[in-house]
Amino acid sequence: MSKVNNKSSEADKVAIPPLPLNWDRCHAYNLPKRRYCRQRPIPISVKCSTQNQPRYCGNHSHLMEEWLSNNHGQPPACADDDNAAKEDDNDAHTRKIPRKNNHSNHNEGVNNKKNRGKRVPCPIDHSHLVFEGSISKHILVCPAAKRKQEVAGKDYYSEGINLGGCGDMGTVNESKIADSLEAKELAYAVLRVFSHLFLATHGDDIGTLSDDCTLSNEQLQNITESEIYDALPESDLSGVEEGTSCDATPCMPAVDGTAAVSGRLSRAISDHRIRAGGPRHLRQIASILGHMRCEGLISVKNAESEVKSLVIEMGAGRGMTGLVVAGAMGASLARDNSKVQLCLIERSGTRGKAETRIRMSEGKHSNDDCLRLDLVDVTRVRCDLAHVDIRKALDTHGRHEHSSKTVVIAKHLCGAGTDLALKSLRNLASIDGCVFATCCHGLCNWNDYVGRNCLLSLFCSKTGGLTSFGEKQFHLMRRWASASVLDDRQIPNANSPGTDDNQSEDDHNNLVPNDDDDDDDDGKGKGSNIFAVVGDLGLACGSKGLGRACQRLIDYGRCEYMRNTLLRTDYHSGGTFNVRLLHYVPRDVTPQNALIIATRERSLMI
Template sequence: METRCKFWLPKKKRFCANVPLTPSPFCGNHTPRSDSQWIPCPIDPSHSVLEENLEGHLRRCPLLKQLESLTHQPFYQKGINAGTEEDPQELEVVTSETVEDSALAVDEPKSGELIYILSEMKRTVYGMSVPDFYRLVEKIECVHKSICKDIYESCKVPEACGMWVKREVDRTSCCLQKLPFQEKHVMQQVSILGNMEDFGLIKSFIAKERADCDDGIGYPVKDEFDYGNDVPAVVEFGAGRGYLTQMLADCYGIKRVFLVERKSYKLKADRSLRQKESLILQRLRIDIEDLNLNAVETLRGGPYVAIGKHLCGPATDLTLRCCLGEQSNQSNGQGSVNPNLRGLAIATCCHHLCQWKHYINKKYILDLGITKEEFHVIIWFTSWAVDADHGTDLPDVTDCRFHLESIEKKQCDGGDGVEGVVKNMKAVERSALGFMCKQIIDMGRLMWMKEHGLEAQFLKYVPSTISPENHLLIARSANVA
């Protein structure tokens, strides 16, 4: 016991078994830290290091080697899909209604500053007068009513995905990979693929019966994937563990797969995918912001479909710019479609993480009469979308008059300003307003895709009882039959 760390582990009901650091009674993991001595690693802020050891740590940080290798890749181009803080169309569009000293007017936050800016947004909203808050909500609801008309439900369960829906996936593969089978995730993936099939982006297996010409005996032949010689590759953005691609490969026979993800994950579907005959898999560990897709040698010149399930916040904008931005259209001119892009399907989420710099269609938002500062407030409002109980489906957010009547009543009753009004709003009211803001953001993305020559739709692909993040942007090139 004398040679063990003196830190008590309550769950294990014993002391730590590691050797203590002399002269401390604790091991390196449990030695009390002084806040003044530890600083975030400049290379990877997810861990910290003693300030006195910083110089030596920077030479051997685990992330350093990976970053050095990445910067030498031909497809790495720092900030190529990041967008700009101010677009050429964005002139002086600041209204007199903007709250003075608003923290929303600061420069675009970096990732580490996002939480601070969100807090400032909250304080700014609560600092507004009730009439100003009323007018802002009225503007949001009027804008939503005018532009969010083409959203419809399209919950698909294609026959091709029957093996996953009925839990008939390869058990050997599942045991090796410990693939998680959660029904809510499976139903989302199934509907995404079903809408892609319905939209013509992918084709299902076609079972054929052939007759023997000699003896006339018919026999079933193994399912064949009828794409001719023009089979598109699939690029999954924000792939995570890659289970959406796993289902796509299992059910639709895709043969070329590219997984784009900046983080490292355990229990990935990669091993199972690599066991499939003739399937080519390449994982690109890179931030979408820095990915020049045209420079990926193994993808260059071939048709592909882009997919993404729950691309958080600005990742959706980065993906659209990666597939359709100016760097993808250098040979075709501004506003044209990359000839290799067959289409895309992106399930959006986490709109409260969106940023003005990265947002893909600033001009559209400004043309709606929404200022940059109001856009930041809308981003904060989107976090209200999860306020309601999603055990039952939410009411139609297009029926919005109860918001205005509710707020107007609180205004007449006095109360504790905007903070009091917000606290007295029903959860379903806040949730509906949050969804309106989400849909306004996504409609701007939809319009941007249409401006770039894609046939695009915005739809609700699963009920909110399965997931409140249930909207899908789907598009195809005009030359896809």
């Protein structure tokens, strides 16, 4: 509301013009706007008014009291009080209640706002903020509290069932702050372990170690970024899945200026109006689908009887990746009376879900369609991966755990979400394959990490050369992993002051670690900054190479968990699993291009 002041002190500074001719609005002059208020005044009796009596609206009714006090008394008396009273009664229903200028109440409201404190994350749902002084009241009406109470009443909800990770905790340190010497020792250990696992190998299988794999510090300093990246095989099958050549893929310009693959899968996704994201996300989905098809996870051989295939997408979001995989599996079915069951597990609600696309696709299909959404039966489990019991969730929604084919997928499940998803799978009796595209290693944490035993055995051995390893060292590794996704222009000089290595993980989200006890927050432990460590040691791989090495070691620990604990044997046939780690798309598509594929031996698959 504009400020209005008709006092003589202000009038001396600004000449108030006379009222316009036949002015029937408020008589309060607005100094900032240099005009009279345009609100309608409070209705009063015409006979009670005089030419000298001003009229004000409800916002400026306090000026009438000032005018009366300056005129020493009451307004002029009416000639006919009875008629005036009648007219006042007739206008009573249209008269507004004057707003009092109660400065004490206004000041009290200002003080109340100051006493509310600062905004803090809601203790129930950290996605929104509340005032510190209103937390107790907000908890009673918070929608997240109602949703949490509703989810907690489900049969498949079990508080913290998938928390805690797997393995020993290692060396426990009270402080996470590492000095420069410890950081340099860890950097050398990371490169030694990485070369031990990925560079000094015989054959194509990662983990087949050579006898002599111990490198000197000078040799470690000469490892380049390209050597670290090329240590993992790169296999982009998006062109194969699109029905085009991988080397000469026909492209068309996209909205964002990049190139999008134009093939059968792209056309099917466009025809079914599946919101798969931009061309980069579409290429990732196509490559993931191609790898699954090559591993035999899409086609179903049993065509004589009814087939019950199950696709589980962890951290599904809208569920578009699972929808494409289930649709491709439905297109491979030999009988139209069979169904592919799709189970989407996601903790938060979202719009434009896969359920809508399936519902809109009823009766719309062709024989040569590579996606059959009409043969997909979808269900959604809204629960955090930390608290979901997948076996009970499948039973609750009528899904068959003992299906002819059970496939688990996850595309860019951020940070510790991948570890929670892997641990939740231990309750499933049979799994034919797992496909996980890892992401956001900077958001991992030691408490929920499933590959603790693997890293402890690697770093606290002759190869790693460390005397201790635990949360403190893992804290540095997961922070350093964030540097692998930086552009060259974002990498500062090693000696730049105030450099922070906590950067965004990928262009599809900007989640970064934000620990209260982070080393660089208070200026301590800046020697552990990855740019300072790389500069002091003179590492040829740079910060991006060292960060990528940290990423791959974190993923390798997950592979070992899947190989030795989660998928050690199949409960029904006793078959073993093959776990591979590779790059499924080039890094110019996404820097988070690592894919973990775990499949049952081909001879034992149905």
